Amino acid sequence: MLLVLSEQEKTSFTFLTSLPEQVYPDLVKTALSQLLSTKQITKVVNSAAAKLKVEVASLTNSSLYVLSQCLLNSAKRNLTPEDLTSSLKACGVEVTIVTPLVISYTENRDILIDIITRSTVQAPEYRSMEWRLECQVGSRSLHNTVIPNVLTKWKISDPRFNNLKTKETYLNCDVNTLQHITESLRAAQLELDTLHARKMCRNLARIG
Template sequence: MVIWTGVTGSLPQFLRKGTNPKIYEGAARKLSVDAETVQHGVEGLMYLLTESSKLMISEVDFQDSVLVLGFTEELNHLLQQLYLENRKEIRHILGELTPSLPHYHNLEWRLDVQLASRALRQQVKPTVTMKLHLEESGGDKSAKVLQTDPATLMHLIQELEKALAELKTTHCRRILRNIK
């Protein structure tokens, strides 16, 4: 754990800023290993702690996850202690770092058809114009105007329907269950 503190400083600081490669080199010299090995070890531990915190796994589940890694009993206990002490703060930091994405609010659409022109006497040229209203998490609203022809729109609809059908497959359900 002394090496961990020396390499990362503190867990929250590591999540927010990352680390300095010079620190890995110093820790590598003390341990008589390659700096890349130290870096991969720290990144692996951070991955373990962030994923465990994201999923809010219980003490028993965390212990089961760490047992597979083949560490000593004492190191397993120290990792569990580190996880329990920092999981709420890790979740808080991950929440701050998550980008705020706009979400659907409303959709207006219009079908424009050019029936004829002097240049194109026999062709009909339809266009679908959509105005997508989005809402930010802070309450700010914005609108995006999209324009396409009906053939492209039909292709997009078919692809979205395929994606929705894929969500209903047993393989996808199994994956979604494991994510939650």
């Protein structure tokens, strides 16, 4: 798996090449500090911008942002240092920038992955479903009337245990509700086949 850079990110890396090569390791270190520390590093950024004679906004929104996003996205994809190196070189990033970035990623890869894991919302995941149809065939007040009801047993993962354990949930569902759920799922499936939905899925896959 390789890391794909957007045109804006490529432009940001191009801006980095206009800065002295000796500051690249410090910029990578500052970008990493933004990710790992909850403390504000405004003074550090302002000092670096003054020394480099560039605007603070340019340094923050361009250089530091693209470096931090590169580290995060690499950790999201669990890239190896070799994959990251190949990805950046394929996108035309200078070796003088690639080297300190890959070194920083290699040294802090486990920490970055841990940050992503803790910041990601853990949702239950579907494992299996069993169902049973029950029918009330009559009562004292209603004769010759069949009232169907569906009892479902859902086995889902438990996010409290990182989805490694499962729990069972029972739901009663009448025919009208079951029909509504079925129609909603069919409508969602048809929506996924539209051009707009496919485009959104591709963009989300590219980001994630």
